[in-house]
Amino acid sequence: MAVVNTKFIDDISASGSFNAAACMNCGVCTAVCPMGQDLLPRQLFRYAVIGVEEKILEHQETIFSCLMCRMCEQNCPAGVKITENVRTLRGYINRTVFGLSRV
Numbered sequence: 001m002a003v004v005n006t007k008f009i010d011d012i013s014a015s016g017s018f019n020a021a022a023c024m025n026c027g028v029c030t031a032v033c034p035m036g037q038d039l040l041p042r043q044l045f046r047y048a049v050i051g052v053e054e055k056i057l058e059h060q061e062t063i064f065s066c067l068m069c070r071m072c073e074q075n076c077p078a079g080v081k082i083t084e085n086v087r088t089l090r091g092y093i094n095r096t097v098f099g100l101s102r103v
């Protein structure tokens with residue numbers, strides 16, 4: 001069973017801005033992503049919002065494979081700032097897993 005960290009959003013916010021509350025899981029981001037990202041952003045952002053930290057850490061490779069091309073963001077009907085969120089998740093992983101300061 002997944003462990004929920006109720007302070008996870010606060011924890012990742014120390015690495016930058018993160019807001020995916022408006023995501024409605026429509027799948028447009030996946031459809032336009034040149035990397036065919038199925039998990040990111042719609043599933044991993046949801047895990048982050050509800051505090052399932054282990055899923056974020058489990059999918060570090062996916063988070064770092066994003067090209068930051070903004071194709072998803074430019075087509076997102078909910079206006080989710082996808083690349084900013086990805087940057088924040090990377091900063092969180094760099095800080096907590098690799099012991100690096102904000103990147």
Ligand code: SF4
Nearest residue numbers: 023024026027029076
């Ligand atoms: S396109 Fe936007 S609203 Fe749709 S799933 Fe992706 S992030 Fe969520």
Ligand code: SF4
Nearest residue numbers: 033066067069070072
């Ligand atoms: S910014 Fe990342 S997730 Fe979005 S379309 Fe580009 S590669 Fe895919």
